[in-house]
Amino acid sequence: MQATVLFNELLTPSHPEKDVYHIGLETEVPLGYLPGDWLMVSAENSPEMVAMVLEKLDLSGNELIELRRFGEMPVKEALHYHLELTQLNPAILNKLKRQYDLNDWADRAEMMAYAEGRDILDLLEAYPFLKGVDVCNLLTPLAPRYYSIASAPKAVGENRVDLVYRKVFFERENRARKGVVTTALSELEAGDQIDVALSKNRNFKLPIALEESMAQHAPVIMVGSGTGVAPFIGFLQEWFLDEKLAKNHQAWLFFGETHEEKSHLFKDMMAQWKAAGLQLRTAFSRDQAHKVYVQDRLWEERSAIWALLQQGAFFYLCGDKTRLKTSVEEIMLSILQTEGGMTEEAAEALWHDWKKQRRVQLDVY
Known part of the structure; x- marks a missing residue:
């Protein structure tokens, strides 16, 4: 479309x-x-990237290649529109290991570590013997973002x-x-x-968008850093259309960035929602000597968080799947233990159950 x-x-x-x-x-x-759904945007590789890859492969670009779903076409066209160049899929390394008897990576974990932050051009520079159209057959399809x-x-x-x-x-x-x-x-x-x-993302929705059997007007706790605030803009636009929801002070947003003056995304919009009832807690990590993150704000509000959870609150997290997700979940488990008096095992079991019930929803990448 x-x-x-x-x-x-x-x-x-x-x-x-x-x-x-x-x-x-x-x-x-x-x-x-x-709110909570994704938009897929079609991708095309830049002519500059395509030219550099062709040079490394010793190809003119006019050679023909057969692509599943698209048929036969010049290699230059395939690299521009249909094959992934800016990300190195670990699956390619596995193919290289089998096809060229490479033993540079012991297992998938090492392949994933090697692929992180690298692209196809990095691979061709590291292994200059990779030449010709056959190498293009190893590449993965160019997917929308x-x-x-x-x-x-x-x-x-x-x-x-x-x-x-x-x-x-x-x-x-x-x-x-x-x-x-x-x-x-x-x-x-x-x-x-x-x-x-x-x-569609059925696993990241406001309570009111879920099945009728769920608590549609339950409190919501939203946690995001950087562009992870994106779905919560949609959440809050819808939340504050409902006057009852807007006035009950049961929407909490924990937002993190580096500097308040330079990167407080949607500052004016958040101020308007705060005036209408949003409980906003911000963490700007580099505005002071001691770095402060959203998980620190969660811990500071642990009593209020526990009270909201006892009222059936829904918890949402959007952002980095490694550091942010790990840190926030550790803090939430600590809150369940300290405020709820649970053992570590009981807290982990409850958190797992809440995920299955969609009271805890994650959109991490």
Whole structure:
């Protein structure tokens, strides 16, 4: 489906380390999404990346390759539109191990560690004997990128959908690395068009969007850092459409970033919601000598958190699947033990049960 850009605002113009954008899109027909769903954005590799890969493979780009689902086409076209170049899938290393009798990685864990942060060009530079079209047959399909939707159709209109994204750009081994979709998104202007598709996420929804048997007006506790705040923008847009929900002080948002002045995303919007009843707790890690994170704010509010959980609160976490998820879950288990008087085993069992019941919902990446 085609979507037209309404606006593409840089939210962090004074931040030296990150470019975070808020983009608004309009579709010809309603997507039919709910807050918590994802939007898939189609990807294309840059001509520069394709040219560098072709050079390493000793190919002109006019050689033909057969791709499943797409048929025969020139290699240059396949690399541009259909094959993953900016991410190195560990599955490729496994194929290399079998096909070329490479023993550089003992197991899948080592393959995953090697692949982290590397791309196909890194692989070709490390193993210069990899040449020709046959190497392209080892590559994985170029998949669309998933972004948490940052709007609620009831608030912005059925034909509009918003995203929050961070432009991926960093230097490694004397070469600039660019996110294949975030770079393209950052260059869009009002009126431009992109290909998108909806992906439902039934496991990240407000109580009111779940089955009727669930507590639809239960309190909500939302925890996100950086662009992990995206789905909560949609949550809160919908939450504050309901006057009863807005006034009952049962929506809590724990938001973390680096600097309040440089990267407090949606600061004005959050201030309006706070005035309407949102319990907002922020953690700006680099604004003081001692770093403070969202998990620290959760611990400071452990008594209130426990009281909310006893009232049937739903807990949401969005953001990094390694450090953030691990740290937040450790704190929540500690709260269950200290405030709820549970053993470690009982706390872990209850947390696991809440996940199955969807009282704890995670959108981590």
